[in-house]
Amino acid sequence: MTALLLILIPLIGGFTAFFIKEEKLVKMWSLAVAFASLAVMSYGLLFAYNLDNKVFVAEWLPQFGSSFALLMDGVSSLLCLLTVVAYPIIFASTWKSKYTAPNSFYGLMLLTQAGILGVFLAADGLLFYFFWELALIPVYFLCSKWGGEKRIAVTFKFFIYTFVGSLLMLVGLIYLYYQTADASFSMQSLYEVKLTVTQQAWLFWLFFIAFAVKMPVFPFHTWQPDTYEQSPTAVTMVLSALMVKMGLFAVVRWLIPLFPAGALMFDNVVIGLSVVGMVYASVLAMQQDDLKRLVAYSSIAHIGLMSAALFVNNESGMQGAMIQFFSHGVNVLGMWIVVELIERQFGTRKMSELGGIAQKAPALAILLVVVALANVALPLTNAFVGEFLMFNGLFKFNIWYAAVGGLSIILSAVYTLRMIQKVFFGNENAVTVNTTEINWYEKTSLVVIVAAIFIMGIYPKPVFALVQETVTMILGIFK
Amino acid sequence: MSITEILFWFLTAMAVGGALMMVTSKNPVYSVLWLIVVFFAISGHYILLNAQFLAVVNIIVYAGAIMVLFLFVIMLMNMNADNEPQKNIWLKIAGMIAGGCLLLVFIAAIRQTEALQIQKVNTGGQTGLIHLLGKTLFTDYVLPFEISSVLFLSAMVGAVVLGRKGD
Amino acid sequence: MTYFQLRASYLTIMNSIIDLVYLVPLFPLIGFLINGLGRKNLSKSLSGIIGSGVILASFIVSLLIFNETRAEGFTATTVNLFEFINVAGLNIPFAFQVDQLSALFLLIITGVGFLIHVYSTSYMHEEAPHHYARYFAYLNLFVFSMLLLVLGANYLIMFIGWEGVGLCSYLLIGYWFKNTEYGNAARKAFVMNRIGDLGFLLGLFFIIQQFGSLTYIDVFARAQGAGTSILTVITLLLFVGAMGKSAQIPLYTWLPDAMAGPTPVSALIHAATMVTAGIYMIARSNILYTLAPVSQTLVAVIGLATAILAATIALKQNDIKKVLAYSTVSQLGYMFLGLGVGAYTGAVFHVMTHAFFKALLFLGAGSVIHAMHHEQDIRKMGGLAKKLPVTHWTFLAGCIAIAGIPPFSGFFSKDEILVHAFAAEPFGIIYYVIGLAGALMTAFYMFRLYAMTFKGTFRGTHEQEHHLHESPWQMTVPLIILAFLAVVAGFVGIPELFAADAHKLEHYLAPVFAASTDIAETHPVSHETEYILLAVSITLIVVSILYALNRFSKKPETGEAEGFGKILANKWYVDELYNNIITKPLNGLGAFSNRFIEKSGIDGLVNGVGKTVQWGGRQLRLLQSGQVGNYVLWMVLGVLIFFVLAITILNK
Amino acid sequence: MPINYYIFLAIALFSIGVAGVLTRRNAIIIFMCVELMLNAVNLLLVAFSKMHYENVVMFNPTSPVGTEAQLFVFFIMVVAAAEVSVGLAIIVMMYRNIHSVDVNFLNRLKH
Amino acid sequence: MNLILISALWGIVMMFSGLFIANKSTAKTIAVVGALVLLAGNLFDLSGKMIIDSNFNGMLQYDKFGLLFLTVIVLALLFYFLLSGKAIQEVGNHSYEYFALMFFIMSGIGLVALFNNLLILFIGIEIVSIPLYILTGADKKNLKGNEAALKYFLMGAFSTGIMLMGIAFLYGATGSFQVDKLNLTANDNFTIFLVIGVVMIMISLAFKVSAAPFHFWTPDVYDGAPTVFTSFMASIVKAAVFIGFLNLFMNGFGTITGKWQLSIAIITALTLFIGNITAVYQQSVKRMLAYSSIAQAGFMMFAIFAVNDMSKQGLLLYAAAYCLATIGIFAVLVKMKDFTIEGFNGLAKKEPLIALVVTVCFLSLAGIPLTAGFFAKYFVLAAAIKTGTYLWLVIFAVLMAAVSVYYYFRVIQAMYFKEGNSEMAETSSGFKGLLVAVAVLIILLGVAPNLLLNWLILY
Structure with a gap:
C-alpha cells in the first residue's frame, strides 16, 4: 500500500493544486501534500517494511502483459525516501519565491513528484516507461514557463534530448517484450529472458543512451548546465537531486539485470566515458562564473563517478554508488538552496559580482561551507562514504581509472573553494553590502540537510543495510 | 500470316501511332481526334479478343460520349495550337525518358518469363457475349453495379457544385 | 580491603581509562560545538575558557592513558566505538588504537595544544566576540581531527583525521576571510593537501586490495608476506600523502603561505602537530617502509x-x-x-x-x-x-x-x-x-x-x-x-x-x-x-x-637581496614555476574546453543535429515545387525504382 | 497470338500515356493521357480474361472464367465516365478563374 | 452493409433536404442525425443485424476488425460534424451538398473497409476520391482551392491508372479479383505479373495515404482545400484508406511478404523522413499539419509493414488517436484568424481551455505517454518489432518521432510561453465542451487503450 499511496498522494494533490488559485493556499497545500508523502514513506519504512507494503499489483493492460505493478526494494525505498524528503525542503526553501500562476507551478511540481516516485517504484517495463515520461512532461512545462531568458530553446533541447533517449529505450523494451516467455512486461519476466550476446549488446545501448542522457554521462551532458541555469531553482533542485537519479536508478533496476553480458561487454566504454566526464566536468566547473553552471558541472562530475561505479561489477562500487544516490541528492539540494537564496537576495548568480556575504550572513555561510565540504567529499560527511567505496570499486576494476578519476577529487576542491571564497569571503561590494541573514525556515531546510550530511557520514550502516539486497541481487546476476 | 495476325498488327500500329500522335499534337482538337482513333483500334482488339460487348461499349461510351465531352470543353475554351502551353524542352525530354524507361523495365521484366512465350490467345469463345456478361453483372456483380450509382450521384453533385455559375 | 583487591580495582579503573580514550577527542568536539553554535551568545572570556578547558580535560585523560601505556608489557589496545563501513567483506570499524606511539602524540597534541589555546586567549583578544568564539571553535575542531588522526585504529580513521586537519588548517589560514590574499593561501594549502590525499587514498586502495583490511594490526601482520614491489607502490603512495601534509618537495609551497593565519595557529598546526602527521603516518606504518x-x-x-x-x-x-x-x-x-x-x-x-x-x-x-x-x-x-x-x-x-x-x-x-x-x-x-x-x-x-x-x-x-x-x-x-x-x-x-x-x-x-x-x-x-x-x-x-x-x-x-641572494629570497622561484607549469596550463585547458570542446564541440554537435534537421527541412521543402509535372515525374521515378527493386528481389 | 504481344501493346500504350502526362502542360491533354492509360489497362484486362478463358475452356467449355475481367473493364469505363465529368468540371472552374488550362500557371501552393 | 446503405441513402436525403430547406444551418443538424443513424447502423452491423444480410457472392467480408474500425470512423465523423459543422456550412453556398458528398464518401469508406474483391476496393476508393476532388475545390473563387483541386484530381486520376494496371497484372497472375481467393504463392508461373501487380497497387495505395515519394499532392491539397475539408481528408479519409491498405496486404498479399516488405520499409522510412523533416521548417500550422499527416502516415505504414495481429490493433488505435487529435486541432484552427505559428502566440492566456485541448491533441500526435497517440505509436512499432527484422527502421522511426516533437511543440510553446495576441473567432460553450470531450477521450485511450482494443478481442 505504501508504494501505491506514494504515487497517489502527489498525483491527486497535484491535480487538486491546479484548482487552488490563492497563492498562499496553494503553497500550503503543496507543502502539506509533500509532508503527507513523507509521513507515508516514514511510516512504511519504519513500521511497515514488509512484503505487503513493498509490492503492489493491479490489473492494467492484461492482454499486453502489462500490469500496474510496483515494487519497493532496497534501492527504490532509498530513492523514494530521498524524493519525499527533498520535496518539503524544496517547498520550504523556495517559500518566498514568487511565481506567476502559482497553482499551475505547484500542480506541475507535484505531478513531477508522482512521476519520479513512479519511476522508482515501477516493476513493469511499460509502466516504468510511462512514469519515465510522466516525470519529464511537467518538468518541460515548468522550465519553459518559469525559467530564465533562454528558457524555451534550452528546455526544448533538454526535452528532445531526453525524449530521443527514452524512445530508443521504448524500442528496446518492446523488443525485449517479445523475447519473454509469457509475453509480459513484468520485471520478473523481463529478468528471465535469455538473450544472445549480440542481442544484449544492441539492447544495452538502446537502454543505456536513454539513461545516459538523463544522468547525464559525458558526452550526453550538454543539455544539463543550460537547463539548470535557465530553470527556476525549485525545478533545478528536482532535476539535479531527483531526476538524474532516475537514470542511475534505471541502470540498477533495468539495465544491468536485463543485460548483464552487455554491461560486461561495454563496462570499459561506460566507465571510460564516465571517468573522462568526471575530469572534464571538473575542469569546466573551474571556469564557470555562474553559480548554477558551476554546481551543474560539479554535479556532472559526481554523477560520472556514480555511473562508473555502477559498472565496476563489485560490491564496493555498487554499495558506494547507492549510498551516494542519497548523499548526492541531499548535498546538491543544499547547494541549490544556497544558490536560490543568493539569487533571490542579490538578483545575480555571477560569482564575480558577489563577495563578502559571510560578514552579514554567517549562518548561511557556515551552512554553505558544510554543504560545499560534503560536495568535495570530506570525511565524516555523507559523500565521503560513497566516494571512498566507489573509488575503491573503481580501483578494483582498474587502477588507472581510479587514478584519473581521482583527479576530480583535487579539482573539486579547487572549484568548490574558489566558489566559497568568491561568494562568501573577501570584502563586501555594492551588491552585497545590504546582505541580510536567512530566515528561520530557510535555515531549517539547510539544517535538515546538514544534519543528514553528518548523520549519514558518520553512521551510514542503515543505508547499507537497506540497499544490500539490491546489490546482492545484481552481483548475483553478473555471476 | 493469318488474317488475324494481319488485323492484329494493323490495329496495333493504329493504336500506337494514334497514341503517339495524340501526345505530340500541338492542337488539342487533333489530340482528341487521334485519341478517338486509338479507341477505335482498341475496340478492334476487343473484337479480336472476342469481347464484342466491350468493343461496342468502348465506342459508344468512350469514343462517343466521353470524347465528345472533351471536344466540347476544348471548343468551349477556344483552344488551338497557338495558345497551347509548351513545357521546357528538358522537362519534356525527362518525361520522355521516364516514360521510355517505364516501358523498357516492363518489357525487360516480362520478357524473361518463358511461360508467357508459349501462352497463346485465340479468337473465338463465349466470354464476351452480352447474355453471359449481363447475367453475371446482375447476379454476382449486383453490388458494384448498384454502388456505382453512388459514384454517379456524387459526380453529378460535384458537377453541380463546381459547374454552377454565379456562386 | 586487601592489597590485592585494591590492586584489582586500580587495574579496572586503569583499563577503563583506556576504554575511555574516546573522551580525548570528545572533549574538543564538545568545545567545538559549544563555541561554534553559541558563538553569538558567549562572552570572550567564556569561549576562551571553554576552548582551553576542553583541551586541558583531554590532556588530563591523555596523561592518564600515557601513564597506563608506560606500564611494562603494555600491548596495543583497540577500542571499538561503532561500525562505520562494513561492505563487500571490508570491515572498517570506527575504532581507536591506544599504544605508545599514539599516547605520545596525544600528549604532544593536547599538551602543546593546551598551551597554545591559553596563549590564544590573549593573542586574539582584539577580535569581536563571535569571531573569537569561531576561532576557538576551529581550534578545537582541529585538535579533535588531529586526535582522530593519531588515535585511529585503521587507515580510514587516520584519513578522516588527515582530511579533517587539512580542513581546519584551511579554515584557520583563511580565518580573516575578508582578506583575499589569506583566502588564496588557505585554498592553496587545502588543494596541495588534497593532491597528497589522493596519493594517500590510492595507497589505501592498494592496501585494501592487498591485505583486505585497513586495520593496522591486520595490515602489519600480513605485510611480511607481501611482495616488495606492491609494498613499494603502497608506501610511495602513502608517502605522497605525507608530502602534502608534511610539506615536502614538491608539495611544500603551501606551508610558508599558510603563515597568513593567526600566529598561534602557525604554532599549533603548521609547526607542532598537523605537519608532523606525515611522520606519524610513516612511523605508524614503519614495517611497510622497512620492507x-x-x-x-x-x-x-x-x-x-x-x-x-x-x-x-x-x-x-x-x-x-x-x-x-x-x-x-x-x-x-x-x-x-x-x-x-x-x-x-x-x-x-x-x-x-x-x-x-x-x-x-x-x-x-x-x-x-x-x-x-x-x-x-x-x-x-x-x-x-x-x-x-x-x-x-x-x-x-x-x-x-x-x-x-x-x-x-x-x-x-x-x-x-x-x-x-x-x-x-x-x-x-x-x-x-x-x-x-x-x-x-x-x-x-x-x-x-x-x-x-x-x-x-x-x-x-x-x-x-x-x-x-x-x-x-x-x-x-x-x-x-x-x-x-x-x-x-x-x-x-x-x-x-x-x-x-x-x-x-x-x-x-x-x-x-x-x-x-x-x-x-x-x-x-x-x-x-x-x-x-x-x-x-x-x-x-x-x-x-x-x-x-x-x-x-x-x-x-x-x-633587498641581490645576486644569488635574490634567488633565495624569491624561494628559488618555485611558486612561479608551479604557476607556469601547472596553474596556467590547467586554466588554459579549462578555458579551451569551455569555449571550444564544450560549446563548439559537443554542444555544437548536438545543436548541429538540430540545425541539420532544420537545414534539411529548408532544402527538402524545395522538392515541393508546386508543379504537377514534377510531382508526377517523382511518382514515375518512384514506380521505376520500386519496380526494379521488386524485380531484383524476385531474381535473387 | 502470344499473350505477350497484347501485354506489350498495353504497356506501350500505358507508357505513352505516362509520357504524355509528363510532357504536356495542358490540363485537358494530361487528362486525356490518363484516359489512354485506362484504356491500356482495359486492353490488358481483356487480354488476360481471354488468356484465362483459354486455359480453362478445354476442360470446361461453359466456364464463366474471364467474365469478371470484362465486367471489371465495364466498371472502369463507368468510373472513368464519372471521373471525366468531375474532372472537366474542375478544369472548367479553373478556366473560369484564370482563363487558362496550363497546369504550371497555378503554383501558389508550394514548399 | 448497414453503414454503406445508410450513408448512401442519407447522402440522398441531404441532397433533397438542400432542395427543400432554405435554411442553411439546418444542414448540420441533419448531418449529425445522419451520423448518429450511421453509428446505430454500424452498431447493428457489429452485432450481426443487417438490413441486407448478404456478402454479395464474397464481394464483402464483415470481419470485426473492419466493422470496429468503421465504428471509430463514424465516431470521428460525429465529432467532426459536431465541431466543424458550422464551418462546413460557411464554405460556400452548397452546404447540403457538401454533407451529401461526405455521406457518399462514408459509403465508399464502408466499401474500402469491408471489401473482399478488388473491384469493390477500386470502386470504394473512387467513391472516396471523386467527392474529395469536389470538396477540395468547393471554394470556387479561391485560386488556391482551384489549384489544389486540379492537382489532386490529375494526380489522383494518374494513380488510379497505376492501381488499375496493378489490378490487371494481379488478375493476369491469378485469374481472380477475390482477395480471399488470390492464394498467392511465390513460385507461380506468373510471378512476374504478381510482383508487378503488387508493386503497382502498393504504389497507388501509398499515393492515397500520402506516403513518400508519392506524397507530393498532400501538402498542396491540404493547404489549398478549405480548412474544414482538410480536417476531413487528413483524418477520416486517410485512416479509411489505411484500413483498405492493411486489409489487402494482410488478407491478399500476406503470404508473400518477402516480395514487398522491403519496398514498404523503404516507403515507410522515406515517408517518415520527408514528412518530419519538411514539417520542421513550415511556418503555417495548416501546412505543417499537412506534412505532419505525411509523417503520421509513415507510422501507420508500420502496421502494413508488419501485417500481424498487432498491426490491426495498432492501426485501430492509431486511427482513433490520430482522427481525434487532428479533428480537434483543425476545429480550433478553423476558428483562428492567423494560420501561422505566430498566430497562436499567447493563446493560453486568452483561451486556456482551448489551448489545453490543443496541447493534448499535439501531445497525442507527438506520441507522448498518457495520450492515445503514445499507445498508437507503441502498437504499430511493436507490430514492426514483432516481425523481428528491420529493427533499424524502428529506430529510425523513433528518431523521427523526436523530430516531430520539435514542430508540434512549437505550437505549444507559442501558446504557452510566448507573448502575443492571438485572435480567434467566438466559440460557444458547447464547442468547448466538445473539445474537452475530445481531450478526455484522448487521455482515456492513453491510459487504458484496452477500452477500445478489448472490443477487438471480445467480438
Whole structure:
C-alpha cells in the first residue's frame, strides 16, 4: 500500500493544486501534500517494511502483459525516501519565491513528484516507461514557463534530448517484450529472458543512451548546465537531486539485470566515458562564473563517478554508488538552496559580482561551507562514504581509472573553494553590502540537510543495510 | 500470316501511332481526334479478343460520349495550337525518358518469363457475349453495379457544385 | 580491603581509562560545538575558557592513558566505538588504537595544544566576540581531527583525521576571510593537501586490495608476506600523502603561505602537530617502509632535499614567520631523513622536541608581532631584548634548541637522526654531510633571525617603539613552559654514547617499532666515530652561530637581496614555476574546453543535429515545387525504382 | 497470338500515356493521357480474361472464367465516365478563374 | 452493409433536404442525425443485424476488425460534424451538398473497409476520391482551392491508372479479383505479373495515404482545400484508406511478404523522413499539419509493414488517436484568424481551455505517454518489432518521432510561453465542451487503450 499511496498522494494533490488559485493556499497545500508523502514513506519504512507494503499489483493492460505493478526494494525505498524528503525542503526553501500562476507551478511540481516516485517504484517495463515520461512532461512545462531568458530553446533541447533517449529505450523494451516467455512486461519476466550476446549488446545501448542522457554521462551532458541555469531553482533542485537519479536508478533496476553480458561487454566504454566526464566536468566547473553552471558541472562530475561505479561489477562500487544516490541528492539540494537564496537576495548568480556575504550572513555561510565540504567529499560527511567505496570499486576494476578519476577529487576542491571564497569571503561590494541573514525556515531546510550530511557520514550502516539486497541481487546476476 | 495476325498488327500500329500522335499534337482538337482513333483500334482488339460487348461499349461510351465531352470543353475554351502551353524542352525530354524507361523495365521484366512465350490467345469463345456478361453483372456483380450509382450521384453533385455559375 | 583487591580495582579503573580514550577527542568536539553554535551568545572570556578547558580535560585523560601505556608489557589496545563501513567483506570499524606511539602524540597534541589555546586567549583578544568564539571553535575542531588522526585504529580513521586537519588548517589560514590574499593561501594549502590525499587514498586502495583490511594490526601482520614491489607502490603512495601534509618537495609551497593565519595557529598546526602527521603516518606504518627499501631511500632523499632547500630559502627571508615556516619545512625534512634511514625513534623524538621548540619560537614570534602591532618584517625590528625580556630569553632558548647545542633538546634528536643517517648504507656519508650543512644553515638563519629581532637598535617607527611592551601572562606563561620543555626534553633520549640504556624514549616506543627493528640490518657506528661526528658538528654550529650573531647584531641586512641572494629570497622561484607549469596550463585547458570542446564541440554537435534537421527541412521543402509535372515525374521515378527493386528481389 | 504481344501493346500504350502526362502542360491533354492509360489497362484486362478463358475452356467449355475481367473493364469505363465529368468540371472552374488550362500557371501552393 | 446503405441513402436525403430547406444551418443538424443513424447502423452491423444480410457472392467480408474500425470512423465523423459543422456550412453556398458528398464518401469508406474483391476496393476508393476532388475545390473563387483541386484530381486520376494496371497484372497472375481467393504463392508461373501487380497497387495505395515519394499532392491539397475539408481528408479519409491498405496486404498479399516488405520499409522510412523533416521548417500550422499527416502516415505504414495481429490493433488505435487529435486541432484552427505559428502566440492566456485541448491533441500526435497517440505509436512499432527484422527502421522511426516533437511543440510553446495576441473567432460553450470531450477521450485511450482494443478481442 505504501508504494501505491506514494504515487497517489502527489498525483491527486497535484491535480487538486491546479484548482487552488490563492497563492498562499496553494503553497500550503503543496507543502502539506509533500509532508503527507513523507509521513507515508516514514511510516512504511519504519513500521511497515514488509512484503505487503513493498509490492503492489493491479490489473492494467492484461492482454499486453502489462500490469500496474510496483515494487519497493532496497534501492527504490532509498530513492523514494530521498524524493519525499527533498520535496518539503524544496517547498520550504523556495517559500518566498514568487511565481506567476502559482497553482499551475505547484500542480506541475507535484505531478513531477508522482512521476519520479513512479519511476522508482515501477516493476513493469511499460509502466516504468510511462512514469519515465510522466516525470519529464511537467518538468518541460515548468522550465519553459518559469525559467530564465533562454528558457524555451534550452528546455526544448533538454526535452528532445531526453525524449530521443527514452524512445530508443521504448524500442528496446518492446523488443525485449517479445523475447519473454509469457509475453509480459513484468520485471520478473523481463529478468528471465535469455538473450544472445549480440542481442544484449544492441539492447544495452538502446537502454543505456536513454539513461545516459538523463544522468547525464559525458558526452550526453550538454543539455544539463543550460537547463539548470535557465530553470527556476525549485525545478533545478528536482532535476539535479531527483531526476538524474532516475537514470542511475534505471541502470540498477533495468539495465544491468536485463543485460548483464552487455554491461560486461561495454563496462570499459561506460566507465571510460564516465571517468573522462568526471575530469572534464571538473575542469569546466573551474571556469564557470555562474553559480548554477558551476554546481551543474560539479554535479556532472559526481554523477560520472556514480555511473562508473555502477559498472565496476563489485560490491564496493555498487554499495558506494547507492549510498551516494542519497548523499548526492541531499548535498546538491543544499547547494541549490544556497544558490536560490543568493539569487533571490542579490538578483545575480555571477560569482564575480558577489563577495563578502559571510560578514552579514554567517549562518548561511557556515551552512554553505558544510554543504560545499560534503560536495568535495570530506570525511565524516555523507559523500565521503560513497566516494571512498566507489573509488575503491573503481580501483578494483582498474587502477588507472581510479587514478584519473581521482583527479576530480583535487579539482573539486579547487572549484568548490574558489566558489566559497568568491561568494562568501573577501570584502563586501555594492551588491552585497545590504546582505541580510536567512530566515528561520530557510535555515531549517539547510539544517535538515546538514544534519543528514553528518548523520549519514558518520553512521551510514542503515543505508547499507537497506540497499544490500539490491546489490546482492545484481552481483548475483553478473555471476 | 493469318488474317488475324494481319488485323492484329494493323490495329496495333493504329493504336500506337494514334497514341503517339495524340501526345505530340500541338492542337488539342487533333489530340482528341487521334485519341478517338486509338479507341477505335482498341475496340478492334476487343473484337479480336472476342469481347464484342466491350468493343461496342468502348465506342459508344468512350469514343462517343466521353470524347465528345472533351471536344466540347476544348471548343468551349477556344483552344488551338497557338495558345497551347509548351513545357521546357528538358522537362519534356525527362518525361520522355521516364516514360521510355517505364516501358523498357516492363518489357525487360516480362520478357524473361518463358511461360508467357508459349501462352497463346485465340479468337473465338463465349466470354464476351452480352447474355453471359449481363447475367453475371446482375447476379454476382449486383453490388458494384448498384454502388456505382453512388459514384454517379456524387459526380453529378460535384458537377453541380463546381459547374454552377454565379456562386 | 586487601592489597590485592585494591590492586584489582586500580587495574579496572586503569583499563577503563583506556576504554575511555574516546573522551580525548570528545572533549574538543564538545568545545567545538559549544563555541561554534553559541558563538553569538558567549562572552570572550567564556569561549576562551571553554576552548582551553576542553583541551586541558583531554590532556588530563591523555596523561592518564600515557601513564597506563608506560606500564611494562603494555600491548596495543583497540577500542571499538561503532561500525562505520562494513561492505563487500571490508570491515572498517570506527575504532581507536591506544599504544605508545599514539599516547605520545596525544600528549604532544593536547599538551602543546593546551598551551597554545591559553596563549590564544590573549593573542586574539582584539577580535569581536563571535569571531573569537569561531576561532576557538576551529581550534578545537582541529585538535579533535588531529586526535582522530593519531588515535585511529585503521587507515580510514587516520584519513578522516588527515582530511579533517587539512580542513581546519584551511579554515584557520583563511580565518580573516575578508582578506583575499589569506583566502588564496588557505585554498592553496587545502588543494596541495588534497593532491597528497589522493596519493594517500590510492595507497589505501592498494592496501585494501592487498591485505583486505585497513586495520593496522591486520595490515602489519600480513605485510611480511607481501611482495616488495606492491609494498613499494603502497608506501610511495602513502608517502605522497605525507608530502602534502608534511610539506615536502614538491608539495611544500603551501606551508610558508599558510603563515597568513593567526600566529598561534602557525604554532599549533603548521609547526607542532598537523605537519608532523606525515611522520606519524610513516612511523605508524614503519614495517611497510622497512620492507620496501626503495621507498625508504626515496623518503630519505626527499627529506634531505627538502631540508637543505628550505634551509637555503630561510637564509634570506625577512618575514619573521616565513623564516620559521621554512625552518619548519627544513626540520620536517630531517624527520623524513630519519624515517628514511630507519631511525623511527629518532624521527618521533625530533617530532616531540620540534613541537616544543618550534611552538615556542612561533609563540615568541607571535609575542613580538603582538608587541610590534602586526609588524612581521625583521628589518624593521631590532633591539627588542630589553623591551620584551621574557620573550627574548625564551626565544633564545628556542634558537639554541633548534640549532642543536647540547644539552638543549634539539641537539639530542637531531644528532640521533644524523648519526643514523651516517650509518645508513650506502649513501650514509653523503646524507650526513648534506644534513650537517643544513644544520649549519639552520643555526645560521635562526641566529640571524634572533640577532635582527632582539639585538642591535630598534629600526621601527617611533610610534611602534612607544607602544612596545611585554605580553600579558596568558602569553608569557606558555612561553616559559615551552622554553623549559625545549631545554630539558632532550633528556628522555640521551644517546647510548653518554649513558647506557638512558634512551627512555626508545625503550618506551620499542614495541611499536619492534617488527622493523627485527628486520632491519643495523650498522652500528663505533663510539669513536660518533664522538668525532659530534665534535665536528658542534664546533661548526657554534662557529656559524657566532658568525651570525656577530654579523647581524651590528650590521643588519635592511636592503633587498641581490645576486644569488635574490634567488633565495624569491624561494628559488618555485611558486612561479608551479604557476607556469601547472596553474596556467590547467586554466588554459579549462578555458579551451569551455569555449571550444564544450560549446563548439559537443554542444555544437548536438545543436548541429538540430540545425541539420532544420537545414534539411529548408532544402527538402524545395522538392515541393508546386508543379504537377514534377510531382508526377517523382511518382514515375518512384514506380521505376520500386519496380526494379521488386524485380531484383524476385531474381535473387 | 502470344499473350505477350497484347501485354506489350498495353504497356506501350500505358507508357505513352505516362509520357504524355509528363510532357504536356495542358490540363485537358494530361487528362486525356490518363484516359489512354485506362484504356491500356482495359486492353490488358481483356487480354488476360481471354488468356484465362483459354486455359480453362478445354476442360470446361461453359466456364464463366474471364467474365469478371470484362465486367471489371465495364466498371472502369463507368468510373472513368464519372471521373471525366468531375474532372472537366474542375478544369472548367479553373478556366473560369484564370482563363487558362496550363497546369504550371497555378503554383501558389508550394514548399 | 448497414453503414454503406445508410450513408448512401442519407447522402440522398441531404441532397433533397438542400432542395427543400432554405435554411442553411439546418444542414448540420441533419448531418449529425445522419451520423448518429450511421453509428446505430454500424452498431447493428457489429452485432450481426443487417438490413441486407448478404456478402454479395464474397464481394464483402464483415470481419470485426473492419466493422470496429468503421465504428471509430463514424465516431470521428460525429465529432467532426459536431465541431466543424458550422464551418462546413460557411464554405460556400452548397452546404447540403457538401454533407451529401461526405455521406457518399462514408459509403465508399464502408466499401474500402469491408471489401473482399478488388473491384469493390477500386470502386470504394473512387467513391472516396471523386467527392474529395469536389470538396477540395468547393471554394470556387479561391485560386488556391482551384489549384489544389486540379492537382489532386490529375494526380489522383494518374494513380488510379497505376492501381488499375496493378489490378490487371494481379488478375493476369491469378485469374481472380477475390482477395480471399488470390492464394498467392511465390513460385507461380506468373510471378512476374504478381510482383508487378503488387508493386503497382502498393504504389497507388501509398499515393492515397500520402506516403513518400508519392506524397507530393498532400501538402498542396491540404493547404489549398478549405480548412474544414482538410480536417476531413487528413483524418477520416486517410485512416479509411489505411484500413483498405492493411486489409489487402494482410488478407491478399500476406503470404508473400518477402516480395514487398522491403519496398514498404523503404516507403515507410522515406515517408517518415520527408514528412518530419519538411514539417520542421513550415511556418503555417495548416501546412505543417499537412506534412505532419505525411509523417503520421509513415507510422501507420508500420502496421502494413508488419501485417500481424498487432498491426490491426495498432492501426485501430492509431486511427482513433490520430482522427481525434487532428479533428480537434483543425476545429480550433478553423476558428483562428492567423494560420501561422505566430498566430497562436499567447493563446493560453486568452483561451486556456482551448489551448489545453490543443496541447493534448499535439501531445497525442507527438506520441507522448498518457495520450492515445503514445499507445498508437507503441502498437504499430511493436507490430514492426514483432516481425523481428528491420529493427533499424524502428529506430529510425523513433528518431523521427523526436523530430516531430520539435514542430508540434512549437505550437505549444507559442501558446504557452510566448507573448502575443492571438485572435480567434467566438466559440460557444458547447464547442468547448466538445473539445474537452475530445481531450478526455484522448487521455482515456492513453491510459487504458484496452477500452477500445478489448472490443477487438471480445467480438
